[in-house]
Structures are given as C-alpha cells and as structure tokens.
Ligand code: NI
C-alpha cells in the first residue's frame with residue numbers, strides 16, 4: 001500500500017499511510033480553497049502546528065467525531081485536554097513513535113495564540129517518518145532559518161514549505177529553504193487563501209527547477225500524489 005498525500009488547501013494535508021489516516025492543520029470550515037468539508041474527514045491522528053485558526057481549524061470537532069488523537073505542542077495539548085479532547089503533547093526536538101511512524105516536532109518561527117487568546121506556546125513544524133520509510137517535512141508557518149540545513153540532513157523525500165509571504169516565508173526565502181533542505185520533492189503551501197498571501201506558485205516552481213535539484217510540485221486543492 002503506497003503512502004498517499006492529498007492537499008486540501010492552505011496548509012491542510014491528508015496523509016494515508018498503511019492503515020492510518022493523518023490530517024495536518026485541518027482548516028476546512030471557512031477556508032475558501034478547501035475542496036471538501038470537515039465532515040468528510042475521518043483521520044486517526046490530527047497534527048496541529050500552532051494555535052492560529054487557519055491551522056487549528058476544525059481539529060476539535062473532527063477529533064471528537066472520529067476519536068482522533070491530536071498531536072501538537074504541550075501547551076495546546078493542555079488546552080485541548082481541558083476540553084476533553086484526546087491529544088498528545090510534545091515539544092520541539094522531541095520525537096515519538098506512533099502506530100503509523102515517528103513524528104518529531106521541529107522549530108518554527110511564528111506566533112501561536114489560540115482562538116480564545118490562550119497561550120499556545122511555540123509553533124512547530126513536523127518531521128514525519130512513516131512505517132514504510134517515507135520522510136516528510138512540513139515546515140508549517142515559519143520564517144527561513146539556518147537550521148533547516150540540519151533537517152535536510154535527515155534525507156527529506158517530500159517537503160511542504162510556505163510561500164505566501166507576509167505571515168511566513170515568501171517565495172525568495174522558500175527557495176533558499178529548498179537549497180538548505182534538499183528535498184526530493186517540494187510542495188508550496190500557505191498561499192492564495194487570502195489576498196495578503198497571493199503568490200504565483202507555478203513561477204516559484206520554475207525558479208526551484210532552475211536553482212535546485214528538487215522537483216517542485218504545485219498541488220491544487222484536492223490533488224493527490226503517491227510516494
Ligand atoms: Ni499562523
């Protein structure tokens with residue numbers, strides 16, 4: 001069974017690996033780019049990179065309906081636990097072996113307040129190694145940072161990088177990130193959802209093609225790729 005990736009708009013990514021279904025940053029309700037509704041999702045695990053509503057999204061509702069465990073930072077885990085939501089708290093640099101594979105939280109430079117103003121601690125990215133051996137890095141919302149080179153040393157098969165600018169890396173820094181991470185494949189995320197983050201992803205992919213050995217794949221919401 002291959003590991004299958006489906007892009008669901010903005011930063012929402014579905015990963016089917018083995019018998020498990022993962023959902024990252026499930027912002028579907030209110031997301032103008034979402035190709036499907038939160039009610040259609042049926043994950044076993046939900047990964048939440050930080051507390052902002054365009055990432056936490058529908059996580060609470062989906063978790064309760066599907067009995068899915070939310071993997072996130074420790075402070076968001078505590079906020080979820082107080083609501084009776086099943087979650088697993090971690091911190092940057094920490095990894096844990098889940099039934100589908102290993103997740104390590106990576107650094108991300110951004111904010112992380114929760115929708116009710118609660119403290120959401122430091123935002124994170126995800127380094128995921130599936131049981132069938134695929135290594136996926138989702139940088140989530142972040143600036144460019146030099147230690148992406150260290151993440152690249154893990155041997156990244158597929159990277160998700162924000163290109164939207166304003167709130168995260170823009171196209172130029174995302175290209176520099178590709179040059180530090182050296183992923184086999186890279187998919188741009190976090191753009192065109194709102195006017196403030198409009199970008200030409202096809203042009204960015206051309207720049208990646210010219211300047212790196214990585215294959216840039218522009219996924220439209222709903223598109224799938226097999227690893
Ligand atoms: Ni954010």
Ligand code: MN
Pocket residue numbers: 052054055141167190
């Ligand atoms: Mn965001």
